[in-house]
Amino acid sequence: MIPELGNFLLIMAFINAIFLGVLSFIGAHYQHQGLMQFSKRASISIFALILASFVCLTISFINNDFSVAYVANHSNTQLPIHYRISAVWGAHEGSLLLWVLILTGWMAAVALFSKSLPKPLITRVLGVMGFIAIGFIAFTLFTSNPFDRVLPFIPIDGSDLNPLLQDFGLIVHPPMLYMGYVGFSVVFAFAIAGLLQGDLDHHWARWSRPWTTVAWIFMSLGIALGSWWAYYELGWGGWWFWDPVENASFMPWLAGTALIHSLAATEKRGVFKSWTVLLAILTFSLSLLGTFLVRSGVLTSVHSFANDPVRGRFILVFLGIVVGASLLIYAIQSSKIRSKANFGLFSRETALLFNNALLAVVTFMVLLGTLHPLIQEAFTGDKSSVGPPYFNLMFSIFMIPILILMPIGQQINWKQESMKPMLTKYWLWAISSILIALAVVIIMGGIEPMALVGTTLGLWVLAGCAKYVLAQASKSTSFTIGVKKISRSYWGMLVAHLGVAVTVLGVVLTSYYSIEENIKISQGETVQVEDLDVEFYDFKNTEGPNYISSAGSFRIYSEGELITDLHPEKRKYNASKMVMTEADIDAGLFRDIYVVMGEPLDDGAWAISVYYKPFVRWIWLGSIFMALGGLLAVSDKRYRQRRREKKLTKSETTSVVESSGE
Amino acid sequence: MKAHRRNKLFAIIGGLALLSAAVGLILYALSSNINHFYPPTEVSQGKAPLNKTIRVGGLVAYNSVKRAADGLDVEFTVTDNQNSLRVQYHGILPDLFKEGQGVIAEGQLVSKTEFVASKVLAKHDEKYMPPEVEQSLEKYGHPGKSKSSEY
Numbered sequence: 001m002i003p004e005l006g007n008f009l010l011i012m013a014f015i016n017a018i019f020l021g022v023l024s025f026i027g028a029h030y031q032h033q034g035l036m037q038f039s040k041r042a043s044i045s046i047f048a049l050i051l052a053s054f055v056c057l058t059i060s061f062i063n064n065d066f067s068v069a070y071v072a073n074h075s076n077t078q079l080p081i082h083y084r085i086s087a088v089w090g091a092h093e094g095s096l097l098l099w100v101l102i103l104t105g106w107m108a109a110v111a112l113f114s115k116s117l118p119k120p121l122i123t124r125v126l127g128v129m130g131f132i133a134i135g136f137i138a139f140t141l142f143t144s145n146p147f148d149r150v151l152p153f154i155p156i157d158g159s160d161l162n163p164l165l166q167d168f169g170l171i172v173h174p175p176m177l178y179m180g181y182v183g184f185s186v187v188f189a190f191a192i193a194g195l196l197q198g199d200l201d202h203h204w205a206r207w208s209r210p211w212t213t214v215a216w217i218f219m220s221l222g223i224a225l226g227s228w229w230a231y232y233e234l235g236w237g238g239w240w241f242w243d244p245v246e247n248a249s250f251m252p253w254l255a256g257t258a259l260i261h262s263l264a265a266t267e268k269r270g271v272f273k274s275w276t277v278l279l280a281i282l283t284f285s286l287s288l289l290g291t292f293l294v295r296s297g298v299l300t301s302v303h304s305f306a307n308d309p310v311r312g313r314f315i316l317v318f319l320g321i322v323v324g325a326s327l328l329i330y331a332i333q334s335s336k337i338r339s340k341a342n343f344g345l346f347s348r349e350t351a352l353l354f355n356n357a358l359l360a361v362v363t364f365m366v367l368l369g370t371l372h373p374l375i376q377e378a379f380t381g382d383k384s385s386v387g388p389p390y391f392n393l394m395f396s397i398f399m400i401p402i403l404i405l406m407p408i409g410q411q412i413n414w415k416q417e418s419m420k421p422m423l424t425k426y427w428l429w430a431i432s433s434i435l436i437a438l439a440v441v442i443i444m445g446g447i448e449p450m451a452l453v454g455t456t457l458g459l460w461v462l463a464g465c466a467k468y469v470l471a472q473a474s475k476s477t478s479f480t481i482g483v484k485k486i487s488r489s490y491w492g493m494l495v496a497h498l499g500v501a502v503t504v505l506g507v508v509l510t511s512y513y514s515i516e517e518n519i520k521i522s523q524g525e526t527v528q529v530e531d532l533d534v535e536f537y538d539f540k541n542t543e544g545p546n547y548i549s550s551a552g553s554f555r556i557y558s559e560g561e562l563i564t565d566l567h568p569e570k571r572k573y574n575a576s577k578m579v580m581t582e583a584d585i586d587a588g589l590f591r592d593i594y595v596v597m598g599e600p601l602d603d604g605a606w607a608i609s610v611y612y613k614p615f616v617r618w619i620w621l622g623s624i625f626m627a628l629g630g631l632l633a634v635s636d637k638r639y640r641q642r643r644r645e646k647k648l649t650k651s652e653t654t655s656v657v658e659s660s661g662e
Numbered sequence: 663m664k665a666h667r668r669n670k671l672f673a674i675i676g677g678l679a680l681l682s683a684a685v686g687l688i689l690y691a692l693s694s695n696i697n698h699f700y701p702p703t704e705v706s707q708g709k710a711p712l713n714k715t716i717r718v719g720g721l722v723a724y725n726s727v728k729r730a731a732d733g734l735d736v737e738f739t740v741t742d743n744q745n746s747l748r749v750q751y752h753g754i755l756p757d758l759f760k761e762g763q764g765v766i767a768e769g770q771l772v773s774k775t776e777f778v779a780s781k782v783l784a785k786h787d788e789k790y791m792p793p794e795v796e797q798s799l800e801k802y803g804h805p806g807k808s809k810s811s812e813y
Contacts, residue, residue: 196794237758345669357677360686383699384796387768390695394688518734518753579757598754607734607754632812 003068006056007147010097010570010607013049013104014141015044017133024127028120040111042109043126046133047101047108054101057146058088059232067154070094070146076160076575078546086171087161092295092311093146097172099291100136102175103182107133110186110211117207124193125186132185135318143311160575163547168627169229177222177249181287184256188284191277193325195333200277205267208280210634212263214255217630223249223625235596236582237516237611239619247370248290255283259358265352272349274337275356281330285323287425292319298374319608328585344416351409355402362398368390396450403457403504406497407464411471433459433567443558444513444614454508461501465494470645488636496629499622515612518598524604529610532593533557536606547580552606554595556586559577565593568608687734697768697811701798702740702747705771712771715780719766723797727761740777741764742802758784764795 020042026036057070066072070093074086089095107129114122140146190208194200226246231239240246262276277422292298296312343349369386376384407429412422437455441447466492469483486494517529527536538553551569553561562611564586571580586593591614598607699717700710710716710747718740726739736755739746749767759765759782 346672357681360682361688364685365688368688368692372696376696383717383797385697385699386692386694387697387715390691394691397687398684520734581757596754599731609754 002059002063003065003147003149006053007145008321009049009053009056010137010141010145010147013046013053013100014134014137016046016049017130020046020130021127021134023361024123024130024306028127028197031120033119036119039123039126043107043111043130045129047104050097050101050104050137054088054097056178057094057097058085060147061085061088064158066156067151067471068146069148069150071160072150072155072639074161075158076546077157079161079166080545080576082171082446083161083166084547086606087165089174090161090165090170093140093144095178096136096140096144096295098142098175099144099178099182102127102178103133103136103185106183106186107609108272110189114207117477119484121193121197124241128189129185131188132322134323135141139311139314140320143314157575158526160546160573163571163573163576163578164233165579166546166573167229167233169225169233173225173229175223176218176225179288180215180217180222180256181252182250182286183211183218184280184287186211186215187259192329192611195277195329198333198336200273200337202267202270205263205273207582209260209263209267210639212256212259212280213630215628216253216260216350219249219253219256220438220623220626221632224251224620228620231584231616232583235583235609236593236608237514237583237596239510239616240601241370242388244370245290245294247327247366247391248293251366252283252286252290252372254359254363255279255286257543258356258363259283261352261355261359265349269343269349271343272353272356273339274334277334277337278330279356279360281326281429282322285326285452286317286367288315289321292316293370300480310607320605323560343414346412346419346422347416348409348412348414351405354405355409358398358402358405362395362402363400365394365398370395394560396454399504400453400457400487403461403500403516406461406500407467410464410493410497421583426467429463430460433457435462440509444509451508451512454512458501458505461497465498465501468494487638489633492631492636493631493632494629495632496626499629501622501624501625502618502625503622506615506620506622509615510613510619513614514616516605516609520605520607520611522603525605530612531558532563532610532612534595534608534610536608537597541577546575547573549582549596552608554584554596554608556593556595563623564593566593568595570597587617589617590615598605683728684709686772699766699794701742701795701802703742703745703798703802705747705774705777706745708774710771712773715768715770716765717768717794718777719752719764720746720798721761721795722763722765724761740767742798745803748775748778749777749779751782753782761785766795797804 008609020039023035024039026032027039037287060068060071060079061075064071064075064084065078067073070091074091074094075087079087087094089098107126110122110129111126114125187208190211192202194204223246226249227239230241231237255320259276259279262272262279265271266273266276292312292315296309297311297463333629336630339432369390372386373384376382408422408426434456437452437459440449440455440459442450469486472486472490473479473482476485519527519529519534521527521534521536523536523539526533528534533556535555535557536552537555540551540553542549542551549569549571553566554566554568556564558568566584566586569582571582572578573580581596581598583594584594585595591612594609594611596609596611598609599604667721670795695716697715698710699719702718702720703711705718720740723739723741723746724738729735729768730737734752734754736751738751738761740749741747749769749789751767751769754764763784766783767777767779768781768783769777771777
């Protein structure tokens, strides 16, 4: 009964979404109060319906209802309860339902937290989101329904969740990432609604900004979690593979990062308006493209879901409609957008322009590398792939100017600044960054030109953040007063940029100074790996809840001193008969030691991998800072204040905005 | 006003020049980093270049995996059920590497019959077959094991 109820709720949500999509635009056009009220209520009720449907699927998993095909394929009676719950989004159908849940969640949030916005605008925003919801609910219902039954032959037991996904990473990574992916639909809907309405004043940017930043926070954390998960779970010691599916999430993140910056310029100075709108459309289009790449299985990737051409076609058509329609609206209406202010050649506007141009080029670079195999195949029929060297090289090249400009861009004034006095202040900082970087690189084990460049740039960005705080402080009578005067949103920017510096340092140092060795080792033996001595002192077979494990025990010594004791495992899962490698990692702020069991060799010895990864934690630490920065920016009091002001003069403001809005 | 306009024009031209330089650079880097995929049959027909990074793939032939005495050098045969290719690899094979399963190896052909892999990709989901391998099996060999036969 419960799966049928879930299916029924999903259908109800679908019908509601159709009403929402159609009636919103009619209501907004005729300013019909009843219909505009309806669109708010419908958005919330759609979310409630999808949530209930999602709960139904979760109950089916908890109850081991193997008459449901999706449950039978991705769960098992031996599977621990927390993995039975996270298995709901462990494969295509359920993760799509999660996607829809989050999309409608954002929609309900927009309906609830936008009381200060003019009603016709918010109605149109909800209408656009309603249309997106129609597409995705239809996709779920008609091509990938998680509630389909396997009748009459109900399996006795399920075929288990992919062991790789039986992990904490699965519980947190997809929901976070989807929050980001789908969150960009809000700014997209704002852009389309504004275009349809024909007036995109600076209010538009102010309203969109916090929504975009929140989506970006989730996306940053989601990507970082995915990277961290891949690092400890795959057992390759790698944290980024330029895999098509990773790229699929990285592209909207890059575009979203550009969007945050151009929204700032649009809000503060009224510049780049039409570019910002276009960027909002492109960011969400890249989210949809990512969905297509992941769901259709057209590219070879570690993440590919078992592929079904119908699904790929559905998403491709949907992508075509959304992107085509929004670009058409943009083409027709963008001439009505007027950017106001002029700005000098050396100004914050120019710095943000460079930021956007560079981020756009990086996004294009990733896009081309990701899609190239598809394009090549379409034209020549050849199968090919684009190797990581392309991405690594190109990404580094374009990151260099971005990082060089970052400290200057955050310091420089709006409108116009004189170049010379500004730049002379930076000489000392630049030289000290280079010298410290030189010292770091020598300590790390030798001068690699690219490592030196990368470290210098990371330190340069760090120095820029420090310099900013000092400069603000010197403007006031005392240091503390000056620091207190820095607003939350500037702190947000500084912390986020600090995060970039930390991530850059982590990436550079771990890429150039990691040690990675595959060795053969027998029990009782000690093998030297660079400066480390690895002792294999014990081996045990144990039984887990749904797997059998072979665990080795290793002591790692450095110069005769015991550093750590590691117990990597090889697990064989009972239901799927799959073998999984569980690495054991001694994590530290400055280095990780990482041991993986490879294969048992003929004479009782084992092949193992030993990795020494300096500064690898900084990669993810940096993204935590970035997210924290975003959080500080959205918590800036000017957003709250404005809301309070709006509340006080609500009747007045809304009537004014409404009359001027049409 | 005129000077201002001229400045703007220069800025636009400069921007476009930088942008096209960037795009040119991207395209150049891309063209030298494309790894083509060849099934064993095409390798034996001499279609694959020597000493260039490429990908080969197919099924791991039964009883073909041989380990060197010191344990870390591995050799196996990749087949598309018509022709086969010997692959050498140093290191630890991925978890799902198994005889009879689909595999993709990235590396270089050192001679027409010898491939030295730098990376071996086996899929993380047992039911999943890389699309390249599936198509080459359909083209050259008997239709590969269908995904559902695993159940």
